[in-house]
Amino acid sequence: MIFAKLAACALGMLVVCGCSKKPDMCVGKGGNAPLARVGHAVITAADLERKAGDVPADYQKYVSTPEGKKQFLQILLRERVILSAAQDSDIPRSGVYKTETARMKKELDDRYADFQEYLLTRMWLDSLRSKNIISVSEREIQEYYRKYPFEVSISHILLSNPDEASALVKSLRASPHSFQSAAKSRSLDRETAANGGRVPAFIAGEFLPELEGPAIGMRSGEVQGVIKSRSGYHIIRKNGESKLSYAAARDRIGRILEKKKLDDYLNSLQSKYPVEVLDESYKYQ
Numbered sequence: 001m002i003f004a005k006l007a008a009c010a011l012g013m014l015v016v017c018g019c020s021k022k023p024d025m026c027v028g029k030g031g032n033a034p035l036a037r038v039g040h041a042v043i044t045a046a047d048l049e050r051k052a053g054d055v056p057a058d059y060q061k062y063v064s065t066p067e068g069k070k071q072f073l074q075i076l077l078r079e080r081v082i083l084s085a086a087q088d089s090d091i092p093r094s095g096v097y098k099t100e101t102a103r104m105k106k107e108l109d110d111r112y113a114d115f116q117e118y119l120l121t122r123m124w125l126d127s128l129r130s131k132n133i134i135s136v137s138e139r140e141i142q143e144y145y146r147k148y149p150f151e152v153s154i155s156h157i158l159l160s161n162p163d164e165a166s167a168l169v170k171s172l173r174a175s176p177h178s179f180q181s182a183a184k185s186r187s188l189d190r191e192t193a194a195n196g197g198r199v200p201a202f203i204a205g206e207f208l209p210e211l212e213g214p215a216i217g218m219r220s221g222e223v224q225g226v227i228k229s230r231s232g233y234h235i236i237r238k239n240g241e242s243k244l245s246y247a248a249a250r251d252r253i254g255r256i257l258e259k260k261k262l263d264d265y266l267n268s269l270q271s272k273y274p275v276e277v278l279d280e281s282y283k284y285q
Contacts (some may be wrong), residue, residue, distance in 0.1 A: 001271045009114050014229075018064055020073055032044035032046045033045070035047075035048060035073060036073060036076075038077060041080055041084065041197055043073070043077070043080065043193050048073060048076065049071065050266075051076060052064070052072060055072075057162060062232065063204040075275060083210065092203065092209070096100040097127060100248065108160050109153045120209035125262075128262070132263045133261070133265055134258050134265060135258075135261075136254050136257040136258050139162075140257055141254055141257065142246075143249055144253045144256070144257060145246055145250070145253055147204075148202070148204035148216075148253075149243050149246075150204070150216075150241045150242065150244070151201045151241060151242055151243075152200045152201065152202055152203070152204075152215050152216055152238070152241045153241065153246045154198075154199070154236050154237060154238050154239060155179060155180070155183060155198045155199065155237045155239060156187070156192065156199060156234050156235065156236045156237070157179070157182060157183045157189075157195050157230050158184070158187050158189040158226075158233070158234055159232055159234075160188060161233070162226055164226055164233075164235075165233040166225075166226055166227075167264050168182065169223065169225035169235045170237060172223045172235060172237070176221060176223055179197065179223065180197065181196075183196050184193040184197075187233055188231075188232060189231075197237070198239070203244070203249060203252060203253070203256070204216060205253075205257075205259075205260070206252065207257060208229055208231075210227055210228065210229040210234070210243065212236060214227060214236065215238055218236075218238040219260055220238055221237070222237070223237045224234070224237075230284045247274045
């Protein structure tokens with residue numbers, strides 16, 4: 001019964017061993033002695049151990065026993081026969097096979113390239129921290145907290161036309177309770193419109209600079225506009241604010257200050273790495 005279940009679990013798990021035409025050259029990982037051979041393809045202890053790692057956790061203990069290893073080797077031999085037969089068929093020369101393998105190769109190459117960029121970037125940022133270029137001290141965090149201990153909650157309406165925004169802000173000041181419905185029906189920011197224009201609560205430095213300043217200085221319930229940003233024209237309503245404990249704000253402030261230092265450092269590199277948007281449709285006006 002266990003053998004049958006293992007065989008079902010191993011369906012599609014094919015041993016891929018980089019073999020040459022000479023069987024004695026395919027000795028697997030770490031120079032392991034061959035356990036079995038299918039044609040010119042050799043299965044080694046390293047191959048068996050590697051493939052056993054793909055077996056579901058329920059069967060891992062059994063596969064590690066002497067009897068389990070014997071049975072699992074039989075499964076791998078069967079799968080190797082299937083693979084060998086498939087390799088000798090016309091399928092590897094078919095258009096569908098070539099197209100699908102090329103697609104997968106490109107996908108894997110792209111993922112590998114993305115990982116290289118991610119790792120390189122992460123290590124570079126770590127090096128900036130180790131050189132104290134973007135690192136943040138506890139004292140800096142404490143000073144920032146003394147200035148900005150509050151978390152602010154606002155709602156906003158984003159429009160593309162300043163005249164439309166001016167007319168709407170006058171209407172909303174006269175009838176503040178209609179802000180939520182106006183956001184749902186008219187705001188271009190559809191992500192927040194569904195929630196009446198409410199954006200996630202923020203502390204200074206976490207949100208759009210154009211909106212943060214006015215919002216921090218507003219009274220709860222007050223409506224202001226028209227405020228221009230790169231996204232368009234905003235009308236904002238302050239829902240309220242609450243003072244955070246230092247423990248709750250500390251990590252957030254640390255990220256804010258690190259980002260500010262990184263932005264300053266990147267600005268110092270502008271002459272070395274000039275940035276230019278070539279497509280006019282992607283430029284901010």
